[in-house]
Amino acid sequence: MSLPMNQLGLFYVVIAVVCHSAVGNRFQEAFVMNCDHTFPDGVSYDLTPLTRTAGRPDYVGRDKIDDLYYMNVCSNVQEIPKECRAFRKEVRSPVYQVRNDSYCHWLGLEGSHQWDYIEPGSPYVGVQISYSNGEICEEGVHREVRMQFYCDHMSRLGSIADYYVTQEDPCVYVITFPTPYGCPRAQQLSKGWVFVICVCLLAATYVTAGVAWNVKNGAPLGTSALPHLEFWRQLPDLVKVRGSGWRGALRVAR
Known part of the structure; x- marks a missing residue:
């Protein structure tokens, strides 16, 4: 037994969308400044x-404690x-804190x-x-903020789930931001490597889902449960036949 062709087609569409997001959206941010x-x-x-x-x-x-932080990078x-404009706080800053009581603080200066x-x-x-x-905090010192970009090759760029904020003390804030750009430049994955990883994930998902489907429909667990087994067994012969046909066509054309 094998996955129905309509379900298999839908499966490939989903994987293609995921791979496109991984390869394309990861690089969609525009160049603005030297960072x-x-x-x-x-x-x-x-x-x-x-x-x-x-x-x-x-x-x-x-x-x-559910305080919000609005931030940019570099x-x-x-x-x-x-909330900051309401208090006439219009100092330009890379990070603002909006407390759960709607009060606002700017946490540092870009310069x-x-x-x-x-x-x-x-x-x-x-x-x-x-x-x-x-901005000056209750302790009479200036607030500080650290944006920490952890090296994470498979991070999802720009998702709220990718980072969180903690306080080392009442006046020092730490933003954790896993991202592939937190890796040294030579270690960042190219689009080619992202594509290779997507292909490997596609193959693993295809085999796992196919085996699970076939076992569910009565196939014994083992080689016979592999999806589209007959097709893969015949593939070398199909390639040979097609290859011979192409070579013959080329000879005729000459």
Whole structure:
């Protein structure tokens, strides 16, 4: 038994959409500003594709007490939150906090940014950008925020599930952002590798789903449960026949 052809066609359409999203949408951010950095040891990063541009919404995250954070990467936010404008806080900042009581704070200035490894001496963990000179907090010091870009080859760019916000102390905020751009530049996956991974996932899903379907419909567990087994057995002969036909056609054409 094998998967019905209509279900098989739908399966391929779904996989194609997933692969297109992985290969295409991952690179859809426009180039706006130079957001790359090379450390003295020669390791470099390029976060430029993460920068949100005009017409694209800012990133929005939450912390465990449900405060909201509006943020951009290597640039100020595209739009100051309305809660901040209500308090006439219109200082341009890369990160704003909107508390659950609707009060607003800006957490740093773009011009104060500093690059560091997340873990000193470990470039493959990821890179962080720290912003200082934020709004004065209750302790009488300026707020600070660290955006930590962890090296994650398979991360989904721009999803709220990809990052979260914590506070190291009342005046220091940490944003965790897994992304392939948090990997050293030589370690970032190319479109070709993303395509190869998609093909491997497609093959694994095809075999797993086909075996499960055939076993459910009475096929014994084993080689005989593989999907479209007869087709794959005949494929070498089909290739030979087609190849011979093409070679014959070429000889006639000559």
